[in-house]
Amino acid sequence: EVQLVESGGGLVQPGGSLRLSCVASGFSFSTSYIHWVRQAPGKGLEFVSGISAIGDYTHYSKSVKGRFTISRDNSKNTLYLQMGSLRPEDEAVYYCAREGIPKAFDVWGQGTAVTVSS
Amino acid sequence: QSALTQPASVSGSPGQSITISCTGTSSDVGGYNYVSWYQQHPGKGPKLMIYDVSSRPSGVSDRFSASKSGNAASLTISGLQAEDEADYYCSSYARGSTSPYVFGTGTTVTVL
Numbered sequence: 001e002v003q004l005v006e007s008g009g010g011l012v013q014p015g016g017s018l019r020l021s022c023v024a025s026g027f028s029f030s031t032s033y034i035h036w037v038r039q040a041p042g043k044g045l046e047f048v049s050g051i052s053a054i055g056d057y058t059h060y061s062k063s064v065k066g067r068f069t070i071s072r073d074n075s076k077n078t079l080y081l082q083m084g085s086l087r088p089e090d091e092a093v094y095y096c097a098r099e100g101i102p103k104a105f106d107v108w109g110q111g112t113a114v115t116v117s118s
Numbered sequence: 119q120s121a122l123t124q125p126a127s128v129s130g131s132p133g134q135s136i137t138i139s140c141t142g143t144s145s146d147v148g149g150y151n152y153v154s155w156y157q158q159h160p161g162k163g164p165k166l167m168i169y170d171v172s173s174r175p176s177g178v179s180d181r182f183s184a185s186k187s188g189n190a191a192s193l194t195i196s197g198l199q200a201e202d203e204a205d206y207y208c209s210s211y212a213r214g215s216t217s218p219y220v221f222g223t224g225t226t227v228t229v230l
Contacts, residue, residue, distance in 0.1 A: 009183070035219075038163075044121065045164065045207050047219040063217035095163055103152035103211040103219075105167035111163055 002026035002107050004096050009112030016086050020112055022079040022096030027107070030054070030074040033099040036081050038092035039111070049081065049092070065114075083114070091116045121149065122208055122222035129228040130198045140191040140208035145165055146220050148189035152211035155193045159204045164213045167206075168193060195227070203229045 008020040022034070035050035040111040050059045058070050069082040077095050093113050097105035123141040131135040138154075140147065147153055153171045156164035166175055168184040171191065181202075184193045191210075195202055208222035 037221075044224040045209070046219040047217045047221065050218065059218050098166075101166075101169045101175070103150070104154040104166060105156070105164070105209075106169070106175060108165070108167045110164035 002038075004098065004107055005111035006094060006109045006112035009094065009114045011115045011117065012086055013118050014087060014116055016113060016116075017082070017084045018086065020081040020083065020094055020114075022109060024077045024079070027098070027100075029037070029077040034072065034079045035097050035099060035105065036070065036079075036094055037089075037097055037108075038091070038094045040092040044090075045091075047116070050099070051079070065087055086114075086116045088116050090114065120196065120220075122210060124192055124206075124208060124219055124222040126223070126227045127226045130195075131199065131230045132198055134169055134198050135175065135194060135196045135227055136198060136227065138193045138195075138208075138223050138227070141195070142191075142220070144189055145189055146210040146212035149207075150211045151193045152215070153184070153186055153208045155227065156169070156180075156207045156209065157202075157204045158207065198229055200229050203208050203227055 003025045006022045012018045024088045036048040051070045071080045093111040094107045095111045098107040100106035129211045150170045151171050153169035157167050158164045171186045172184045212220045
């Protein structure tokens with residue numbers, strides 16, 4: 001079964017850091033472009049970051065650039081999102097998504113929730 | 119870069135057809151044939167329903183169809199069923215902007 005499973009979410013204070021993970025199974029992770037997309041409570045979807053198959057290209061939204069770092073370990077079929085200088089507006093459910101079709105996200109995880117509060 | 123504009127809600131009776139609009143700009147929807155649509159049920163991750171403006175992934179019902187004209191795209195659900203009640207989001211590739219992908223504001227579909 002093609003699957004993405006996120007973890008690492010939780011409660012963090014403003015200004016704090018957190019690292020999210022996304023483990024892939026059922027497909028060739030090392031040849032797939034993978035992204036992070038978030039959804040604030042009661043709000044819509046927002047692109048956060050993406051990384052190429054071998055990690056040589058990365059993209060970030062303006063809202064997280066300089067604070068978040070995306071990376072991957074193809075030997076572990078795992079995607080990461082290192083989040084720093086967290087703000088209340090970063091509070092959201094974070095999904096990882098595969099770009100299995102060019103410019104479209106065809107596989108999504110169930111999400112991991114991040115709460116930023118003191 | 120702003121989110122693509124969708125109506126907040128659309129409703130219809132079982133068996134009817136509904137259409138959801140998605141309005142962007144020449145920098146996103148109008149500039150590329152990379153519009154996709156996602157269905158999201160409460161508490162679940164999104165599901166790809168349409169890619170490349172009007173193509174359906176394997177396993178998606180042919181009751182779902184989509185198109186694009188200029189800076190606007192649309193998703194039509196025909197033969198509305200109770201299981202179609204969900205949130206729907208459009209998305210477009212937007213190279214060169216503040217984010218390579220932009221999503222719509224989302225539309226809640228209610229089956230009456």
